Amino acid sequence: MLNIEISSWLLFCLLPLFLLFLISFIFTFRSSKESSSEQLPRSYPVIGSYLSVLANKDRLIQWTSDIVRSSPNLTFTLRRPLGYCQVYTANPATVQHILKSHFSVYEKGDIFRATLSDFLGDGIFNADGDKWKFQRQMSSHEFNTKSLRKYVETVVDTELSQRLIPILAAAAADKTVLDFQDILQRFAFDNICKIAFGYDPQYLLPSLPVAEFAVAFENATRISSDRFSSPFPLIWKIKRALNIGAEKKLSSAVRHVREFAQEIVKEKKQELKENSELESGDLLSRFLSSGHSDETFVTDIVISFILAGRDTTSAALTWFFWLVYSHPEVEKGILREIREKSESPLYDEVKDMTYTHASLCETMRLYPPVPSDTKEAAKDDVLPDGTVVRKGTRVTYHPYAMGRVEAEWGSDWGSFRPERWLERDAQSPGKWKFVAKDSYHYPVFQAGPRICLGKEFAFLQMQRVVAGVLRQFRVVPATQEGGAEPVFISYLTTKMKGGFPVRILERVIN
CATH class of the missing domain: 1.20.5 (Single alpha-helices involved in coiled-coils or other helix-helix interfaces)
Structure with a gap:
């Protein structure tokens, strides 16, 4: 009743x-x-442009990219229901404005934090102010040169040689089809847990154990992201209060994720109690030893680092292997570089893989792991192009669109061409020299004070995987022999819809 x-x-x-x-x-x-997808969407009283948003709900990233790229100054304002506005931009000057010069004005904000609080709590990706500064400062110690070398030569290479390569070898021998997106997520998850928490979840075992946590994490990510698409936040809040529909599923998924993270925290606390020498051994130990023993807060930190370490690098690598298969000339260039470096120490081998590095950058230009990111104005402001931003307005910079701006990348912006990141080295004829893009033109790793601390580690990890896999195997898409382009979807990070089924073939060295 x-x-x-x-x-x-x-x-x-x-x-x-x-x-x-x-x-x-x-x-x-x-x-x-x-109406054309490149025109500004129609806006109506009360509901704003919600009908247009609803019509494009399965391709919001592509739809907003089309609009912003065809807008004056690469910026447009989307009218949300109840009079709310959201500014989208692909203008580098505006990106620099919000991420650096006016950093204090543009925060994660109340809307973002409230929407993701059940899942991410006060973790670094959902925090502002002192909580963000503390996590940023503590995390920065984890990514110095000495640590990076240790991670590549121990954690990453162990996971690669003892787990990933044997699984691929078995698939090649048995002629089985693997979901490579799932495999790479398992690989990245094991790595981030070992590096940040000193814990081995063993998800990339030959048996590929059913990863209940991974399923819960995926559901929590998807449903939390879907909240942003709700026309009125009150709708999902009512569902949450009544524990019905998607919110009931989210509650169950978040409970599973938090229980997993809490168990990691409890085990680490016990280790520290029994062995004080562990205090500087990993990131989690450092947080716990800093005096922050609030289990909820530390659990939030663990969940945020899992999101960063599992989903972003695996997304980039998934799209990389598909693009490389589709462009044999790029694969030849990468193989040539891999064979030239084969006698080098492992850390130096991956650090100096210029062409591979360029190929990864080109992958993330077309398929950034985080295709858009949103800030909220803490006070009234005016953007460099004259756009007026009122307090509480959300401003979204759009890496996916920025990688497709013809004025920035040329008329061949749609082509996968690593050479656009390279020039010939005048001091070493025949060698490539990497030419980096300004982070405000290429904000794949954010920019300014919140620029990704793990950027260098992410590249080292990805380059090591590329070298280890492509030296021995060919990764061949199993669906229509790679002829059909995978469907790009995005929650908080990029995915291939339905996974990435592949066949693994032993490489024949000519």
Whole structure:
């Protein structure tokens, strides 16, 4: 009886909104369908441009990219329901404005934190102010040159040689199909847990154990991300309060994720209690030894680092292997470089792989692991192009769109061409020299004070995987022999819809 009363009350509250949507839909369906994806979306009273958002809900990144690239100054304002606005930009000057020169004005903000708080809590990706500064300062010690060398020569290479390569060899011998996206996520997850927490989850074992945590993490990421698409935040908040629909699934997924993270924290606390020498051994030990023993806060930190270490590098590598297969001339260049470095020490081998590095940068230009990122204005401001931003307005910079701006990348921006990152080294004829892009033109790793601390480690890890895998194997897409382009989707990070099924073939050395 109580459930019936609640449902009736909810229907009564939302009925006016549903009627408004229905009337608007009847009168605007035809025009919204006929309008070009490159035109500014139509806006209506109360609901703003929600009909256009709804029509493009499965390709929001591509849709907003088309609009922002065709807009004056590479910036446009999307009208949200109830009068809220969201500014999208692919303008490097504006990106520098919000990420550096006016950094104090543009925070994660209340909307972002509230939307992701159940999942990420006060972790570094969801924090502002002193909580962010503390986590940033503590994390910075983990990514010095000495640590990077240790990670590559121990953790990454051990995971590569003892787990990833044997699994690929077995798949090649048995002619089985692997979901390479899943394999790379398992690889990255084991790595980040070992490096940051001193814990080995053993997800990349030959048996490929059912990863219940990984499923829960994926669901938590997807549903939390879907909250941003809700026309009215009140809708998902009511569902959360009533524990129904997607919010019920999110609650279950988050509970599973937090229990996993809490167990890691408890085990580390016990280790520190029994052995004080572990205090500087890994990132989690450093946080716990700093005096922050609040288990909830430290759990938030663990979850954020899993998100950073598991999803971003695996996403970049997934798209990389597909692009390399589709461009045999690039694969030949990478193989040539791998064979030239084969006698070098492992750390130096990957550190100096210029062409491979360029290929990874080119991959992330086309398929950035985080295709858009949003800040919230803490006070009124004016962007460099004159766009007025009111306090509380969300401003989104768009790496996916920025990698497709013709004025920046040329008329061949749609081509996968690592050479655009290279020039011939005048001091070493025949050698390539890497030419980096300004981080405000290429904000794949963010920029300014919040620039990714793990950027160098991410490249070293990815280059080591590329060298280890391509030296021995060919990675061949199993669907239509790679002829069909995978479907790009994005939650908090980029994914291939349905995974990346591949066949592994032993490489024949000519």
